[in-house]
Amino acid sequence: MKELTRRQFGQTAGALTAAGYSRVLGANDRVGVGYIGLGNRGDQVHDAFLEWGDQQTAAVCDLRDDYMDLAVKKSRSNPARYKEYKKLLEDKNVDAVVISTPDHWHALMFVDACNAGKDVYVEKPLSLTVYEGRKMVEVAERTKRVVQVGTNRRSWKSYAEAAGFIRSGGIGKVSIAKCYHVRNEWPLGLGPAPDGPPPSEWEWDQWLGPAPKVPYNANRTYYNFRWFYNYSGGQLSNFGVHFVDVIRWFLNLETPKAVTAMGGRLGGIQDNREIPDTLEVVWEFPETLVVFSQMNANAAPGNAKNSEIEFRGTKGTMYVRNSSWEVVPETISDFPGGFAGGKGYGNPVDRSGTRRGNRKALIEAVVNKGTAAYDTNSHARNFLDCMKTRAKCNADVLTGHISTSSTLIGNIAHKTRSLLEWDGRAERFTNNSKANEFLHYKYRAPYKLG
Numbered sequence: 001m002k003e004l005t006r007r008q009f010g011q012t013a014g015a016l017t018a019a020g021y022s023r024v025l026g027a028n029d030r031v032g033v034g035y036i037g038l039g040n041r042g043d044q045v046h047d048a049f050l051e052w053g054d055q056q057t058a059a060v061c062d063l064r065d066d067y068m069d070l071a072v073k074k075s076r077s078n079p080a081r082y083k084e085y086k087k088l089l090e091d092k093n094v095d096a097v098v099i100s101t102p103d104h105w106h107a108l109m110f111v112d113a114c115n116a117g118k119d120v121y122v123e124k125p126l127s128l129t130v131y132e133g134r135k136m137v138e139v140a141e142r143t144k145r146v147v148q149v150g151t152n153r154r155s156w157k158s159y160a161e162a163a164g165f166i167r168s169g170g171i172g173k174v175s176i177a178k179c180y181h182v183r184n185e186w187p188l189g190l191g192p193a194p195d196g197p198p199p200s201e202w203e204w205d206q207w208l209g210p211a212p213k214v215p216y217n218a219n220r221t222y223y224n225f226r227w228f229y230n231y232s233g234g235q236l237s238n239f240g241v242h243f244v245d246v247i248r249w250f251l252n253l254e255t256p257k258a259v260t261a262m263g264g265r266l267g268g269i270q271d272n273r274e275i276p277d278t279l280e281v282v283w284e285f286p287e288t289l290v291v292f293s294q295m296n297a298n299a300a301p302g303n304a305k306n307s308e309i310e311f312r313g314t315k316g317t318m319y320v321r322n323s324s325w326e327v328v329p330e331t332i333s334d335f336p337g338g339f340a341g342g343k344g345y346g347n348p349v350d351r352s353g354t355r356r357g358n359r360k361a362l363i364e365a366v367v368n369k370g371t372a373a374y375d376t377n378s379h380a381r382n383f384l385d386c387m388k389t390r391a392k393c394n395a396d397v398l399t400g401h402i403s404t405s406s407t408l409i410g411n412i413a414h415k416t417r418s419l420l421e422w423d424g425r426a427e428r429f430t431n432n433s434k435a436n437e438f439l440h441y442k443y444r445a446p447y448k449l450g
């Protein structure tokens, strides 16, 4: 589909044919979008939507006035302002909402938005718990809402090409895919932050929402919440969900069969974080292992190409970094490695036929530079298009749920120090009833899902 920027939209909308959009877009076809959460990510997603002339910022909602001020200034419109998201959901000018609040708020806001008849772009990870994610899938299906989950790599052209390459056997049989979140946060990490009185009791209470009431601590709130389990699945569900989602997509994987994890605060970082600075998670999918490595107390590259994701196939390795990817061919020996041929490492009389000889590459090296940009515009575009056609988005709610829950069960394996067998259909562990208790948590009163 031809992509239009905001500027181009005004010039060319009248000339579009049915082959472009499902119908010609006029002024009346503008989508009224309400933004809930306008912090770090909400601001970026707002920018991405503003690139498209058929969106109008109809309303903004945040606990912070300064964040709303900025959004209104950028909006090129006169959006309504709300501090309570339920009021925004009552606004008739809002056709769709973008939810960019911390993870522990996603499910409640999402379910209320669907029930209010709004389509939803919800940031990743879809949910804080597996149970929430399933409820979100159910409500979206029941209310027939168009949903885009913020795993924006799903809308990258270079990634679609990479998926096609792997799926057509380009690197042979992939036995393992690994992904990395590498960063050295030693020594200060988040910095010191003592518990103390919140700047505003109301704001702290609203920020906590369904999460347990705990003393205010600045490190728990804006942006830094991803280092605390009451509000986030940590870097495993923050970065990991992007990577696991891409791996599931490229390899056409559904749910994992088993998961295990080890890690901890091993780097001596001096802050009050709860999540590990060092973590390894291993999932067993049918025929493929997937590994997530979080190394936050040392920044040496995770692999030879310092890539975020690597796919190891029998014929080559694909390294994926931002929107670019490259394939490095394997060199294959036509001589068996074992002793059966009579020549090899194990035969001291004649070592001539080792795997080192007769090696050749069966595939060509490939480099796909991608777009260099960390793009959200195309994901926003896909959502706006799907709102009009009612088609499934690139990152529909079920896709987002399976990718998110894959990461969340990694956290449960870590918490329970176990190897957990996962029934992806029932969404239950089959070998550890204690682990099933972590599939959800008790919301603080009066919060209820649904």
Ligand SMILES: NC(=O)c1ccc[n+]([C@@H]2O[C@H](COP(=O)([O-])OP(=O)(O)OC[C@H]3O[C@@H](n4cnc5c(N)ncnc54)[C@H](O)[C@@H]3O)[C@@H](O)[C@H]2O)c1
Binding pocket: 036, 037, 038, 039, 040, 041, 042, 061, 062, 063, 064, 067, 083, 084, 085, 100, 101, 102, 103, 105, 123, 124, 125, 150, 151, 152, 206, 207, 209, 221, 222, 223, 224, 238
């Ligand atoms: N797709 C991506 O690449 C990407 C990148 C960064 C963050 N994210 C996701 O975006 C979400 C937000 O992360 P962030 O970094 O922007 O955090 P942030 O703390 O900077 O922003 C969250 C905003 O939500 C607001 N908020 C909190 N509770 C609210 C409530 N009850 N009502 C209205 N507003 C409320 C806060 O005031 C804050 O402005 C997270 O789920 C995160 O995982 C996605």
